[in-house]
Amino acid sequence: MSNEVPDEILTILARDARTPSDTIAKMTGRSVEEVKDAVRDYEQRGVIKTYHTVIDWEKTGCEKVVAFIDVKVTPARDVGFDAVACRIARFAQVQSVWLVSGGSDLRVVVEAPNLRELATFVAEKLATIDGVTGTTSHFLLKRYKEDGALFFESEQDQRLVVSP
Amino acid sequence: MSQSLSLKPLSKTALDVPFSGIRRFFDIAASMQDVVSLGVGEPDFVTPWSVREAAIYSLERGQTTYTSNYGLLELRREIARYLNKRYKVDYSPEAEILVTVGVSEGLDLAMRVLLNPGDEVLIPEPCYVSYRPCVSLAGGVPVGVETRSDAKFAVTAEQLKAACTERTKAILLGYPSNPTGAVLSREQIIEIINFARERGLYVVSDEIYDRLTYEGIHTCVASVPGAREITVLLNGFSKAHAMTGWRIAYACAPEHILKMMMKIHSYTMLCAPITGQIAAVEALKHAEKEVEEMVSHYRQRRRLIVDGLNRLGLTCHMPLGAFYAFPSIESTGLTAEQFAERLLLEERVAVVPGTAFGAGGDGHIRCSYATSVEKLELALSRMRTFVEKLR
Ligand SMILES: Cc1ncc(COP(=O)(O)O)c(C=O)c1O
Numbered sequence: 001m002s003n004e005v006p007d008e009i010l011t012i013l014a015r016d017a018r019t020p021s022d023t024i025a026k027m028t029g030r031s032v033e034e035v036k037d038a039v040r041d042y043e044q045r046g047v048i049k050t051y052h053t054v055i056d057w058e059k060t061g062c063e064k065v066v067a068f069i070d071v072k073v074t075p076a077r078d079v080g081f082d083a084v085a086c087r088i089a090r091f092a093q094v095q096s097v098w099l100v101s102g103g104s105d106l107r108v109v110v111e112a113p114n115l116r117e118l119a120t121f122v123a124e125k126l127a128t129i130d131g132v133t134g135t136t137s138h139f140l141l142k143r144y145k146e147d148g149a150l151f152f153e154s155e156q157d158q159r160l161v162v163s164p
Numbered sequence: 165m166s167q168s169l170s171l172k173p174l175s176k177t178a179l180d181v182p183f184s185g186i187r188r189f190f191d192i193a194a195s196m197q198d199v200v201s202l203g204v205g206e207p208d209f210v211t212p213w214s215v216r217e218a219a220i221y222s223l224e225r226g227q228t229t230y231t232s233n234y235g236l237l238e239l240r241r242e243i244a245r246y247l248n249k250r251y252k253v254d255y256s257p258e259a260e261i262l263v264t265v266g267v268s269e270g271l272d273l274a275m276r277v278l279l280n281p282g283d284e285v286l287i288p289e290p291c292y293v294s295y296r297p298c299v300s301l302a303g304g305v306p307v308g309v310e311t312r313s314d315a316k317f318a319v320t321a322e323q324l325k326a327a328c329t330e331r332t333k334a335i336l337l338g339y340p341s342n343p344t345g346a347v348l349s350r351e352q353i354i355e356i357i358n359f360a361r362e363r364g365l366y367v368v369s370d371e372i373y374d375r376l377t378y379e380g381i382h383t384c385v386a387s388v389p390g391a392r393e394i395t396v397l398l399n400g401f402s403k404a405h406a407m408t409g410w411r412i413a414y415a416c417a418p419e420h421i422l423k424m425m426m427k428i429h430s431y432t433m434l435c436a437p438i439t440g441q442i443a444a445v446e447a448l449k450h451a452e453k454e455v456e457e458m459v460s461h462y463r464q465r466r467r468l469i470v471d472g473l474n475r476l477g478l479t480c481h482m483p484l485g486a487f488y489a490f491p492s493i494e495s496t497g498l499t500a501e502q503f504a505e506r507l508l509l510e511e512r513v514a515v516v517p518g519t520a521f522g523a524g525g526d527g528h529i530r531c532s533y534a535t536s537v538e539k540l541e542l543a544l545s546r547m548r549t550f551v552e553k554l555r
Pocket of ligand 1: 164205265266267268269292338341342370372400401402408411412413
């Protein structure tokens, strides 16, 4: 793994994807055009995958059921886990798929409007895929932190307005 | 009991020290709503969680005692390791490092140990508001050496030489500088040290902003040849580790100087608070990544604010360290005091007039960028309204 210093444009966008280009330009000492070109290039090369928003759905009243599913897989010749992982990843209900070390092979995050639909998805789609030998579901009960955002009250600025 | 009481006056030394020029602005700003403050001299980050967590754990375990006068040996060892690793300077944790209650206390101790009544201390200005009072309170005489914006506020050995008299005892350096953001190059430091050695002067170096440099790594004054034996090095956790409220810092000096500082500290402070010391150990051991992350924020905000100020016609050199921009406001025709006061009352942006920081500060304001990008942009847009109104 190489350990290059990341481009500041990327670290700024990773913190806040909505930072305007001209602000990024001022923050990095580059021109607005340079910033826009770089971002476009990152998007085209797939370095920037997408921009998304972390939402506390509970506060909106439209809660969803989320499950973290450990999936055991028999790796296939030549493609290892990739074929099964890609097959799982294509389902719209699936938010994330990772290959992980430990007792199971894939960790899958599934989101559904209710428990019944989620159970159906696991039983009928996930568990029946060729190569999947077992699943263990963990249901999400409460969020504390997600993608760097705290879901409980964080610190307020309590400094004096003017200090030495 | 009806006889009127005529108490004797308070100490002349205490009465003669002026209140800080910052106080007035604090009082006005504190009474107003919706102020965007660029007047804050402390990080907007809270102390990294791992550091807070270590302190909480220590309280749970009941670590609530005094420590050695010098401070926890483990902390002194970590400080020694840090200075060796980063600057190749070696201080003995047993005899040459004292944990103090902020650099504030370290400064006070250094002056009390070095000065006899009437001894002069050369202080490059504009500078941190406590330097002059600390010298005066120790019986010394502060001698301001004005630095200019065209030299990027870096003092030269020549300027110090010109201000040096028979009575000069020490030079007080504060780089990276609050309020100017200036730093000294290694060459500049070497010249100053050579000069100090020639005249037998001590150097007190406040390097509390050592980690907040944006173009190249800081040069520790004690690391240049010949400096260590004449230098009292002061540093602390307030700025880089966002630990202002913990009140933990340290002083490093040759044993015979440090021992005197420890002696006074043992009588007037006893020791620094243990919870803060434990937190500081964690800060040095495990918070490097957080420090770097905070520095990257400051670096980006620095460009944003300097660019913004220059666009407003408030000429501002690119500060190389700390978290302050120090633009000239001369183009507006106002004095620094007028500018700061009107900006606060009319547009609700708090800045500190340069005059609060001594000679050379007139015509300038200090804008802290220890504030979020959104707030900086809001402050800049309010300042635009203000500056355009003046034209
Ligand atoms: C240059 C300088 N020295 C010292 C201090 C005080 O630091 P401490 O919190 O360690 O007492 C400050 C705080 O603003 C400062 O800017």
